[in-house]
Amino acid sequence: MPATVHILTTGYADDRVASTVTLLRDGNTFVVVDPGMVADRGLILQPLQAAGVSPEQVTDVVFSHHHPDHTLNAALFPAARYHDHMAIYKDDIWEDRDADQYRISEHIHLLRTPGHTSEDISTVAGTAEGLVVLTHLWWHAEGPADDPFATDRGLLADSRRAILDLKPALIIPGHGAPFTPTTHIPI
Template structure:
């Protein structure tokens, strides 16, 4: 599959005023599939449309969406891809989204109802080129992904258990020794590109010596 970063994620938070994070989003393509990993939240809607237009991809052409986990800053924009099958860990169905709040819980419900097809997974392989690693340290359905690509080598999608570059450097320097850090360090060694959910990606052959 070919890898293209659609946009890097961000975290915008002003106490009492703004809480508008949005995840990084990436496009994976081969002759049969057009896949978006974590299409992001509402704040990134313009960036999503601009990136897809630049790559000549219509929302109707997107065949699949893969979610590292089901939080709105990663998944809200999935509502704009009517022909896509949504792939996510089976544990998403065990959560009570109304616990996020009455209004937010209803938004989760609307997003789920917009999905025409859902395919759940556990750890293992998806399409022989994507390794799914269960990393339930941020939410019970959270996964990280290792993707073998034609143009960028092995791409690691960390999800939110290592959402920014400085967390990566903390782990490498031994400042974090929890189970999530242990798994991430093993995955980092396998990756050529690391896509952080709320930061710019890291191209290891350029900046990781």
């Protein structure tokens, strides 16, 4: 059975900021992506509980990048392995590895997608509806076309094209609701 996707909280970036926090389930693997800033931790924990998962059951946490708005609530998941662009962290073990193409489970893997930062990664999940990509290459469906924090706008465009070349059924952006990619999204 392919992975399933549950949005725990939909993020935003305006006068306040919260990350889109997502639960991916693939068999006995439970992955939380970007457990960052939210108005209240209950906005992560209550939807997680409603999905039938306790914080202790979360096996993996993925950081799309190391900004606090995407990492602040990582400690909610005491049994998890933590993934970033260069390593896996668990308790006092630091295991170096490149995230590009790293497989967390049968239907979930990571891709190196620099752009917003030079260390960005995206999470790709194979679902019954098609590929779902969780990424900070877009903050929301409208872009922004010109990410004001992008460290390299050329890399951002290259990474956006690489994600779109995968023909994802759905993109879950860093600070907004999931969207179906169209020819109108910014590259």
